[in-house]
Amino acid sequence: MNSKKKNPIKQILAIRGMGGALTAFVGLIIIYCVFGMINHTVFAGENVMNLLRSMSKYLLIGIAQSFVLITGNIDLSIGSVAGMSAMIAATLMTHGVNPFVAMLITLLCCVVVGVLNGFLVGKFKLPPFIATLGTMFVARGVAYMVNGNRNTDAIATGIGKKAADAFQDFFYYGTTLGIYNTFLISIVLFVIFFFLLSKTRSGRHIYAIGSNVDAAKLSGVDVVATTTKAYLVSAFCACVVGFILCAQAGMGNMEAGNMYEMYGVAAGVIGGVSPLGGTGILLGTLAGSAVWQTLENGLNMIGAQVGIQRIVIGIIVVFAVLLDVVVRTGQLGKKKKGN
Amino acid sequence: MKNVIVSMENICKSFPGVKALDHVNFELRSGEVMALLGENGAGKSTLMKILSGVYTRDSGTMKIFGKEYDDLSPKQAQEAGVAIIHQELNMCKHLSVAENMFLGRELCGKGILKNSEMEEEAKKILDDLKIDIDPKQTVGELPVSKQQMVEIAKALSIDAKILIMDEPTSALTAKEIDELFRIIKKLKADGRGIVYISHRLEELQHIVDRVTIMRDGQYITAMNYDEVTMDEIISYMVGREIKEQFPRVDCKKGKKIFEVKNLNAGKMVRNINFSVYEGEIVGFAGLMGAGRTETTRAIFGVDPKTSGEIYLDGQQVKIHCPMDAIKAGVVLAPEDRKKDGLCTKLSVRDNLILPNLDLVCNKLNIISSEKERQLCDKEIEELKIKTPNVNVDAGNLSGGNQQKVVVGKWLARNSRVVIFDEPTRGIDVGAKVEIYNLMNALKQKGIAVMFVSSEMPEVMGIADRVIVMCDGKITGEVMANKTTQNEILTMATSFEKKQ
Numbered sequence: 125m126n127s128k129k130k131n132p133i134k135q136i137l138a139i140r141g142m143g144g145a146l147t148a149f150v151g152l153i154i155i156y157c158v159f160g161m162i163n164h165t166v167f168a169g170e171n172v173m174n175l176l177r178s179m180s181k182y183l184l185i186g187i188a189q190s191f192v193l194i195t196g197n198i199d200l201s202i203g204s205v206a207g208m209s210a211m212i213a214a215t216l217m218t219h220g221v222n223p224f225v226a227m228l229i230t231l232l233c234c235v236v237v238g239v240l241n242g243f244l245v246g247k248f249k250l251p252p253f254i255a256t257l258g259t260m261f262v263a264r265g266v267a268y269m270v271n272g273n274r275n276t277d278a279i280a281t282g283i284g285k286k287a288a289d290a291f292q293d294f295f296y297y298g299t300t301l302g303i304y305n306t307f308l309i310s311i312v313l314f315v316i317f318f319f320l321l322s323k324t325r326s327g328r329h330i331y332a333i334g335s336n337v338d339a340a341k342l343s344g345v346d347v348v349a350t351t352t353k354a355y356l357v358s359a360f361c362a363c364v365v366g367f368i369l370c371a372q373a374g375m376g377n378m379e380a381g382n383m384y385e386m387y388g389v390a391a392g393v394i395g396g397v398s399p400l401g402g403t404g405i406l407l408g409t410l411a412g413s414a415v416w417q418t419l420e421n422g423l424n425m426i427g428a429q430v431g432i433q434r435i436v437i438g439i440i441v442v443f444a445v446l447l448d449v450v451v452r453t454g455q456l457g458k459k460k461k462g463n
Numbered sequence: 464m465k466n467v468i469v470s471m472e473n474i475c476k477s478f479p480g481v482k483a484l485d486h487v488n489f490e491l492r493s494g495e496v497m498a499l500l501g502e503n504g505a506g507k508s509t510l511m512k513i514l515s516g517v518y519t520r521d522s523g524t525m526k527i528f529g530k531e532y533d534d535l536s537p538k539q540a541q542e543a544g545v546a547i548i549h550q551e552l553n554m555c556k557h558l559s560v561a562e563n564m565f566l567g568r569e570l571c572g573k574g575i576l577k578n579s580e581m582e583e584e585a586k587k588i589l590d591d592l593k594i595d596i597d598p599k600q601t602v603g604e605l606p607v608s609k610q611q612m613v614e615i616a617k618a619l620s621i622d623a624k625i626l627i628m629d630e631p632t633s634a635l636t637a638k639e640i641d642e643l644f645r646i647i648k649k650l651k652a653d654g655r656g657i658v659y660i661s662h663r664l665e666e667l668q669h670i671v672d673r674v675t676i677m678r679d680g681q682y683i684t685a686m687n688y689d690e691v692t693m694d695e696i697i698s699y700m701v702g703r704e705i706k707e708q709f710p711r712v713d714c715k716k717g718k719k720i721f722e723v724k725n726l727n728a729g730k731m732v733r734n735i736n737f738s739v740y741e742g743e744i745v746g747f748a749g750l751m752g753a754g755r756t757e758t759t760r761a762i763f764g765v766d767p768k769t770s771g772e773i774y775l776d777g778q779q780v781k782i783h784c785p786m787d788a789i790k791a792g793v794v795l796a797p798e799d800r801k802k803d804g805l806c807t808k809l810s811v812r813d814n815l816i817l818p819n820l821d822l823v824c825n826k827l828n829i830i831s832s833e834k835e836r837q838l839c840d841k842e843i844e845e846l847k848i849k850t851p852n853v854n855v856d857a858g859n860l861s862g863g864n865q866q867k868v869v870v871g872k873w874l875a876r877n878s879r880v881v882i883f884d885e886p887t888r889g890i891d892v893g894a895k896v897e898i899y900n901l902m903n904a905l906k907q908k909g910i911a912v913m914f915v916s917s918e919m920p921e922v923m924g925i926a927d928r929v930i931v932m933c934d935g936k937i938t939g940e941v942m943a944n945k946t947t948q949n950e951i952l953t954m955a956t957s958f959e960k961k962q
Binding site: 140331339 | 538541549553566568617
């Protein structure tokens with residue numbers, strides 16, 4: 125009974141959400157090794173680098189969605205905000221606006237969506253599914269409208285080749301110390317948000333309102349502010365993903381980021397973030413997004429069709445949650461019976 | 464020596480369509496336990512929610528420690544020293560004990576949480592109260608009684624001077640209640656003021672100094688506990704004389720209706736044998752966690768049985784799921800009415816009809832609204848369910864009326880066995896008597912009634928025969944009119960010696 129005996133493994137597992145995260149990491153290793161054995165190029169350095177770069181988008185989207193999921197809500201507008209971000213930034217740059225200024229304006233627009241989501245859900249108590257469904261359409265609509273219902277030209281036409289290259293290198297094509305910048309950006313943001321969520325007051329409040337919003341409120345937690353913060357993080361990450369998509373294509377695509385909000389749910393859930401709120405850690409999201417990308421990459425490498433890829437990924441998501449449910453009811457079921 | 468720390472005068476509060484509080488006065492002094500009494504819907508909780516800043520009053524004055532407050536937010540109330548221990552425990556189940564205790568006022572240094580400091584501080588407060596809980600433990604893993612202790616510790620960690628306890632003992636065992644009373648006495652000795660809301664009037668004598676009585680949103684009276692009798696309190700609360708707290712109806716014991724043989728289901732249901740005869744109520748007494756609820760669940764087919772036979776009117780019936788039980792005529796009014804008994808977001812009508820859809824549907828499974836209406840009207844009439852109309856959400860009714868809906872949905876069927884699991888928990892004196900009368904009516908109709916309750920007086924007052932359980936086993940069986948509380952308690956605590 126007494127937990128005084130300090131078993132290091134138990135201590136690690138006692139961290140909230142660690143169980144799910146570790147399961148996802150184990151799954152990741154297994155999946156990676158299986159693909160690697162079928163096709164050895166999966167292990168090749170170049171493939172690993174590409175894998176990490178492609179995974180970065182999913183990681184950022186996953187962080188975005190995880191913050192909101194932990195508060196017990198959902199953000200369906202992430203993909204559209206990413207698309208909006210790519211389109212606004214690209215449109216401004218094709219008109220010759222300095223990339224920094226363009227990014228700043230874009231960020232402001234995304235922040236507006238984040239605050240709007242936070243208020244609709246936190247203050248006006250709309251069901252998050254509906255509120256963010258609304259902002260999802262609105263943001264996508266803005267993405268269509270900014271350049272008059274068509275994709276933009278190459279950004280180099282506005283800001284010149286040199287500036288365009290610098291922008292694209294910074295977000296996508298460039299490397300630092302042999303690692304793609306995209307991955308470095310996402311890891312830096314991961315570390316910052318990991319710290320925010322696990323070590324700060326706002327992070328604690330995010331867990332609290334996801335666990336029991338009434339209790340949190342009565343303890344003096346500002347529910348509106350906390351909800352808004354979670355949606356702001358979400359919008360910010362979506363904005364950065366928009367920059368990455370813009371840099372990758374060198375232009376703005378109206379459909380950029382389509383369905384990304386669901387990829388975010390998948391990354392989070394595979395990593396043990398509860399869609400019901402209150403549990404999960406970003407380490408799990410990291411593992412979840414890696415699982416996602418490894419599957420996509422691995423299935424590609426062994427020549428599976430897109431259709432098959434989707435089916436496998438769908439099964440994995442359901443399986444991950446099922447596993448979580450089985451593990452939890454197996455443990456908690458006993459404890460509950462004690463009355 | 465005893466200063467007035469809270470004074471509320473002429474407090475009024477209306478909700479759409481209801482006047483919840485009508486010029487209510489309330490006063491609390493330091494170092495006293497003030498019982499706030501009244502039936503459900505009397506406005507006790509509303510008054511306390513105003514004091515703790517959850518609701519805003521419409522009019523009236525409120526002073527806390529002599530300072531007048533116009534508009535009080537939960538945070539301001541907390542800062543003024545008011546803490547509320549909720550009836551439905553309000554904790555973040557995913558967070559640890561220390562995290563819950565410091566929620567909303569976490570200790571930070573340069574924006575970083577000081578976890579170990581908070582844990583130490585939490586440990587200190589828990590130790591001070593002599594509560595043995597690890598501050599790192601996740602709250603959801605603790606039993607309800609411990610969660611409540613954590614809530615009290617949380618209140619003390621903000622140095623609350625005014626503690627409001629809303630039905631703190633409703634989910635505790637006798638031993639845990641003693642522990643709670645020990646803590647309450649300590650808090651009192653520290654000079655804190657405690658508002659104590661409870662429907663268990665018999666426990667007041669142990670701790671209470673004064674009582675304030677409310678009825679229908681109005682202030683009735685306040686007085687010293689010593690100067691008033693229990694009967695007076697009850698008549699103030701209900702506004703009429705309740706002739707008998709435990710109305711008993713004697714019936715002739717008839718033939719055996721229901722028999723359970725060698726029932727086993729997990730650790731909490733071990734080798735259970737008993738029968739129920741026509742014209743009797745069989746009480747199930749025991750401490751919380753004795754396996755009574757598990758037994759009812761196993762009989763009803765909610766939890767799987769490992770072995771056991773069930774006979775109804777001499778015929779063996781196979782019950783694998785609740786549907787089997789209902790078809791056979793065995794029904795259960797479960798313990799947690801909000802969670803298991805009702806769909807709180809559905810209307811009273813929908814709840815009443817839910818298990819009876821087969822009775823109101825035609826061959827194509829289309830619901831006949833005429834039959835539906837008849838059935839609802841009949842139940843509401845028969846059980847005297849107080850509801851504005853049948854379309855009200857069941858969750859909005861008072862506890863007693865919710866319980867009647869839970870029972871009512873089974874009465875449309877010709878059930879043979881009705882199992883009540885803690886039917887009177889958290890409901891007021893008047894409504895309790897109505898539930899007792901209902902059980903008596905069933906008994907007179909020749910229906911076998913099983914009555915699980917943790918409140919000894921009501922088991923002894925209502926049941927004809929009492930079966931006592933401990934640790935998943937039946938440890939005794941007595942006739943209710945030939946036993947004493949002590950005898951039952953002895954049997955309820957006859958644990959097996961652990962190897």
